[in-house]
Amino acid sequence: MGETQAGPLLTTPLHALHGELGAKMVPFAGYDMPVQYPTGVLAEHNWTRASAGLFDVSHMGQCFLIPADGRFETAAAALEALVPADVMALKPGQQRYSQFTNAEGGILDDLMITRLGHPGHEHWLYLVVNAACKDADYAHMRAHLPAGVALKVADDLALIAVQGPEAVAAVATLAPGLAGLKFMTSVDLPLDGIWAHVSRTGYTGEDGVEISLKSADAVALTRKLLADPRVKPIGLGARDSLRLEAGLCLYGHDIDTTTSPIEAGLTWSIQKRRRAEGGFLGAARIQKELAEGAPRLRVGILPDGRAPAREGTVVKSADGQPIGTVTSGGFGPTINGPLAMGYVNRRFAEPGTPVLLEVRGKDLAAKVVTMPFAPHRYVRG
């Protein structure tokens, strides 16, 4: 993470509030973002798992696909040419995780796709894409979308995630109806008078919501949420350790243009009809890998000792042959130990396989494990 771009850093609508809260700011994807608050990454991570953490993710790209003919199927068909998910099957309000693939079956970005449920907008698709990729994603869509489907980039929206076992209860104090919102669905409603699009989703492995709202309202809503003693602000540092423990991919690290969704272990995000029919960029490679197996697979790797293995660490077989690379690695506060994920030759991808991690010239014992490292606690309803 932390790719720096030339030129002045962009800011989110919560930038001044981060300063007020004592955040340490770092450049991330061209934005000046909070990496941690005064309590630090460990405390923020643990607070999110125990109570509720608030994350400013307004740097992410939010946009809409709007079909001129007013038919949802028109927008869904257009997007299905670019992603392997079954978009057509989405019910109003429903959300799905997917990837923009390229013609070689690599991943251009990963994203969340929602069919809006608000009456009169049920033919709209709402997308959330990664900050570092958003301009390229928009260009990609503009180049491929048919004339009848408009891309509306929503630069006037902020995005706030509230994650943790107390997250929904805390947000529901502003809108009691939220408690019944199902996992991977969304609703448009006022939060104590502030209109918002709320999705029961997240990037921590915990129950929680992501709240999209007008940038002008972002500070007011954040203050309301932080007034609840269960909710504390959380920086990008803990966001990374939380998602790593949850086994979730970080674009540019665990997935990129060279990795396919099958190699990345994201087969679950490609629904049956799309696997059979194809019809998206790179379908030839993806269908081949579905049939024959991918040459390498993303796996969880748990070091036996206490030393973390960072991104780029060479993974070796028990007899010392290079078999892969760590793509994300660090320390998991919830599991209280080091953890990593990376790609290995598929012959070594079976959970329990002993491997070696080359850290500072030494081969450290580790084993392939099933992810997530910390159990998901989504409330599926």
Place this chain on the structure above:
Amino acid sequence: MATTKYTKDHEYIRIDGDVGTVGISHYAQEQLGDVVFVELPSSGKAVKKGDSAAVVESVKAASDIYSPVSGQVVEANPDLEGAPATVNDDPAGKGWFFKVKIANPAELDELMDEAAYKAFLDTL
């Protein structure tokens, strides 16, 4: 009386006769954040001034710890393996990394004293 000197990389060395105790400054632990792992040199290892002699890992990143002087490691802090957060809690005391027998005392003259280090921090 023991004196303490500092490097520009924020290591300290507390000098007691011909043995120096090496650790990182309060400023350094604050910058690193929560320390979760420390790799220490083994006793007897020869180190050169400026060599990477230890590694400290926070949740986010690994950082090298450079030896402030040349010499031979005589002891590594046995408590850090089980309690790496001691580096955050008491960097100048129980959170020391290793002790080194100083080979060339003249190297100490190249390091900053307490006042000079404080002035250096003010420039950061």
